Amino acid sequence: MAEPIVSLLNPEFEDDPIGAFARLREKSPLVRIGFPGGPPVWLITRSEEFKAAWSDPRLVTNISNVPGHQGPSIADQALTSLDVPGELLRYFTSNLMLQDGRNHTRLRRLVAPAFTVRRMKALRPRIEEISTELLDAFAEKGSGDLLKEYATPLTGAVICELVGIDKADQLQIRQWMDEYANVDADFATSARGLFAYAKDLIARRRAEPKDDMISTLVQTTDADGDRLTEDEIISMVGVLVNGGYHSTAHFIPNAVVTLLENPDQVALLRARPEALPHAINELMRIANPIPSAGPRYAVEDMEVAGVSICKGDAVTGSLQSVNYDPRVFSEPEQCNVARELKRGEGHLAFGAGPHRCIGASLAELEGEVAIDHLFLKRDTLELTVSSRELKFREVIPGGARLFSKFPVRL
Numbered sequence: 001m002a003e004p005i006v007s008l009l010n011p012e013f014e015d016d017p018i019g020a021f022a023r024l025r026e027k028s029p030l031v032r033i034g035f036p037g038g039p040p041v042w043l044i045t046r047s048e049e050f051k052a053a054w055s056d057p058r059l060v061t062n063i064s065n066v067p068g069h070q071g072p073s074i075a076d077q078a079l080t081s082l083d084v085p086g087e088l089l090r091y092f093t094s095n096l097m098l099q100d101g102r103n104h105t106r107l108r109r110l111v112a113p114a115f116t117v118r119r120m121k122a123l124r125p126r127i128e129e130i131s132t133e134l135l136d137a138f139a140e141k142g143s144g145d146l147l148k149e150y151a152t153p154l155t156g157a158v159i160c161e162l163v164g165i166d167k168a169d170q171l172q173i174r175q176w177m178d179e180y181a182n183v184d185a186d187f188a189t190s191a192r193g194l195f196a197y198a199k200d201l202i203a204r205r206r207a208e209p210k211d212d213m214i215s216t217l218v219q220t221t222d223a224d225g226d227r228l229t230e231d232e233i234i235s236m237v238g239v240l241v242n243g244g245y246h247s248t249a250h251f252i253p254n255a256v257v258t259l260l261e262n263p264d265q266v267a268l269l270r271a272r273p274e275a276l277p278h279a280i281n282e283l284m285r286i287a288n289p290i291p292s293a294g295p296r297y298a299v300e301d302m303e304v305a306g307v308s309i310c311k312g313d314a315v316t317g318s319l320q321s322v323n324y325d326p327r328v329f330s331e332p333e334q335c336n337v338a339r340e341l342k343r344g345e346g347h348l349a350f351g352a353g354p355h356r357c358i359g360a361s362l363a364e365l366e367g368e369v370a371i372d373h374l375f376l377k378r379d380t381l382e383l384t385v386s387s388r389e390l391k392f393r394e395v396i397p398g399g400a401r402l403f404s405k406f407p408v409r410l
């Protein structure tokens with residue numbers, strides 16, 4: 001019998017996403033879902049099954065690695081609908097998110113030196129400085145939009161500084177990145193602007209290296225003498241700036257509202273501030289803004305989560321559903337900043353397997369600084385509307401938790 005197709009546009013996913021995913025998860029670890037205008041996609045709903053599938057090399061991110069494939073991938077369809085000019089397509093399709101196997105390993109290995117523990121550690125004082133400046137200005141005003149006036153400028157400045165974008169150009173870069181995320185904006189113009197900027201910056205850092213990621217990427221040569229090409233660096237800049245900006249910016253208000261709704265957890269944190277890194281894990285589990293992992297394609301007929309799927313089928317995983325899986329997290333709907341988990345049982349907000357988020361430790365660090373400054377260094381933060389009045393911006397159906405604004409008083 002053909003699998004029934006579940007629509008994530010069904011109002012129950014908007015009214016009560018946690019409950020709706022819980023019902024779906026208990027029905028099956030793998031369900032067939034429909035997206036408007038596209039073929040059905042398989043959705044993994046449980047944690048263990050997601051981890052196993054995301055480590056299975058028979059599920060690839062690049063559809064051209066499926067032998068004999070025909071027709072566009074989901075990414076190709078998105079690029080067509082965004083009218084991305086032909087000459088820019090290679091920057092989107094050559095990014096590491098869309099590479100598999102050796103091509104992917106090669107890019108990850110070459111970009112890894114830019115994300116060393118040393119580099120991340122060295123960033124903390126600067127992140128604290130930017131956060132303090134923004135919050136002092138905010139507190140002076142008294143009230144405003146925490147997303148626009150704190151979280152977005154914080155994560156925008158951090159990723160721009162890390163990559164090596166000159167201070168004078170950061171506003172322009174952030175404007176382009178905002179346009180990326182806004183379906184009404186001119187995507188092609190912002191993409192063209194960003195990639196041309198990256199090309200120019202690479203030339204400048206090649207001539208005169210600085211202590212930034214672009215210079216590291218330009219100089220990176222691994223043991224085999226392999227180097228990133230200019231196109232690969234441009235593509236990497238796009239993916240890092242885009243990946244490092246909005247997701248972390250939206251995590252901050254999501255974490256804030258979770259803590260405001262759980263004052264006992266804030267009290268616990270104030271009593272034991274050393275538990276903050278642990279608490280960030282719990283907040284990432286509960287307040288992750290990203291609804292699902294990118295699509296994978298089966299290279300052969302195979303079983304995923306115990307269900308037979310066909311070669312070429314697309315599979316994704318609901319990060320919200322897997323992070324609330326009661327098989328791993330007891331009382332998953334409770335925010336418990338002291339939650340004890342066994343090794344390997346962490347949340348999956350950053351995905352799993354070879355494509356697990358490369359910026360995870362940076363996102364955690366920014367989250368830590370934000371929660372420290374908003375809740376531990378201060379105790380006056382409050383919403384100026386009821387949490388029920390906060391509106392999520394529905395970009396992707398089925399659980400994208402992105403607030404359009406976040407009015408608070410400080």
Ligand code: HEM
Nearest residue numbers: 096097243244247248251293294350351355357358359363
């Ligand atoms: C709260 C913040 C963040 C969340 C929830 C998040 C989530 C994710 C997820 C779920 C994936 C894997 C997607 C998949 O398997 O299809 C991913 C990959 C990635 N993320 Fe993040 N991310 C965050 C912050 C960042 C930051 C700060 C950066 C950059 C500095 C970044 C850069 C990337 C890149 C480059 C990849 C692709 C890795 C690969 O394909 O090998 N992300 N992220």
